[in-house]
Amino acid sequence: MGDVGNEEKAAVDSKEWYLTAHALEGVPTSDHLKLRTISLSLAVDSIPDRHLVVQNLLISVDPYNRTRLTGVEDGLYFPPFKLNEAITAITVGRVIRSKDSNYKEGDIVFNFFSPVAEHCVVPSELVRKLDPTSGVPLPDFLSSLGLPGFAAWVGIDVVGDPKPGSNVFISAAAGAVGIYAGQLAKLKGCRVIGSTGSDEKVKLIKEEFGYDDAFNYNKETDLDAALSKYFPDGIDVYFDNVGGKMLEAVLNHVNRHAQILVCGMISQYKKIWTEREGVRNLLNIVGKEVRIQGFMSGSYFDRFEDFTKEMHGYIKEGKISSKHKIYHGIESYLECLSSLFTSSNVGKVIIEVNP
Structure with missing residues (x-):
């Protein structure tokens, strides 16, 4: 998944989805969400301390993000997205630059609030390191373990x-x-x-x-x-x-x-x-x-480690199964989000960013 050659580059072009107009009702369209390309510096001195540059590998597509496109503070889930800013999602990615000694290049991380983008700069406090040798497929970290x-x-x-x-x-x-x-x-x-x-x-x-x-x-x-x-x-x-x-x-x-x-x-x-x-x-x-x-x-994130331990045990024992619908490429995000409201999908909808 993805290109690991970014370590040699001084900058990288990254596609990201951003909000151009509020969607009060109905299924969001290209009138509301658009894709743009930005240039992201990989120079170490351009990265804030305790921040990481992450290449997203997998992006979770979740129904609650629909409620954040309205521009209305109605008490649902999280605050609404702001116009002209990148929308966010839960992702699994690879660290390609690090300004935090707890993370090194190549680490696989879970990010709760990543831009829906190919690459991003994120505070290290928002990510959690994953063990890719645990025997759990990466998509499971966005579904059964997500x-x-x-x-x-x-x-x-x-x-x-x-x-x-x-x-x-x-x-x-x-x-x-x-x-x-x-x-x-x-x-x-x-x-x-x-x-x-x-x-x-x-x-x-x-x-x-x-x-x-x-x-x-x-x-x-x-x-x-x-x-x-x-x-x-x-x-x-x-x-x-x-x-x-x-x-x-x-x-x-x-x-x-x-x-x-x-x-x-x-x-x-x-x-x-x-x-x-x-x-x-x-x-x-x-x-x-x-x-x-x-x-x-x-409200229960203080129990996340308890959940991870219990669910991981069920997975290893074959007591919990998963089902994923994998889309390919960052370009598919709008299609994926719309599909959640059509009964066309089964299980967890995930985008593989760079197949």
């Missing part, structure tokens, strides 16, 4: 902690987070059922990821009837990645003292807040004494 796996682990193991035998429902079950949430719930001895957008994905999560059952929400258009069929004994835990109509339907089928763990609401990301779908049956929360809790993975 933010999707961590979000699933926080929801299932920390915030929710369902008991063995619980009836667990996971929406967007074939997505980057849902795949791991289902597997972690199964490891806790739960009965796990997911919803997803195609028959192929239903087959996949049952056969490859151990879901007890699943349904295609594009076919089961009466969500209330579908949940009656798949949860005759009610829902104990709902891991919500969707929101909207699915959340409303779930509230008709929750058991007393059920937990609703709200990780995301992808069905609402493309809409301004006045057009987002309301939930009409919130009274069920009172009668059933339901606990609804939203959570942000970033």
